[in-house]
Amino acid sequence: MGLNMREGYQGTGPGAITPDGCSVEHYARLAVGAEPDIIAAAVPAGAHILELGCGVGRVTHPLLARGFRVTAVDESPEMLERVRGARTICSPIEKLDLGETFDVVMLASFLVHAGDIEVRRGLLRTCARHVAEGGCVLIQREGEDYHTDLPRERVDASGCTVRIVSSEPVGDGVNSVHAEYVFPDVTWTQTFRSRPLTKEQFEEALGEAGLRVDRYLTEDRIWVRAIREE
């Protein structure tokens, strides 16, 4: 386990583990899903995307292949080492202040559900600070049954069984979620904090950062296109 873990976050299994409990090798093996299609349908061709929490570039690489420019940010140097073809920046997202703006800022992987409200505020302020006039922020939020439809599992295209085992309240509206990622030859686990947000709470959190929903991009309302409030 890393020495610099975020409180309430941990991971087990071989290789480097990020402060939020993700395994670098696990993400290097995972296949990409519908993310690039959803993103490409919501933004102008060739846009410059600031991708926050890019990991090993699982989504970055297909976006580059489609002709987008990507600046990829993560706090894990071990994750960033695997990103190819994008400018990379190693930083906690909540502290990022590049002094430049982007056509698109992307905050995926449910990071908006950070257990610590101050971290969430920081993440959303980073989004607002870096989006260009007329640009947009793409956010991936949790599905509305993620903390109730438990345990649940699915097999990803890479052959990984992703099993969300439990989600237990730890106070102040925050849950501790335990997940297992099982390949035939290796298992990683992750425990992380998540603050469930109703649609209303999510929209209120955006508002605090000076953002508002432009439209929900998917029927399940997991992917959101937000813009700066006038």
Ligand SMILES: C[S@@+](CC[C@H](N)C(=O)[O-])C[C@H]1O[C@@H](n2cnc3c(N)ncnc32)[C@H](O)[C@@H]1O
């Ligand atoms: C679940 S992984 C997803 C990676 C990538 N978005 C993907 O879908 O493959 C989350 C990534 O975000 C990074 N991360 C999480 N919280 C962060 C923060 N506050 N600042 C910077 N990086 C963060 C982790 O280091 C990890 O690489």
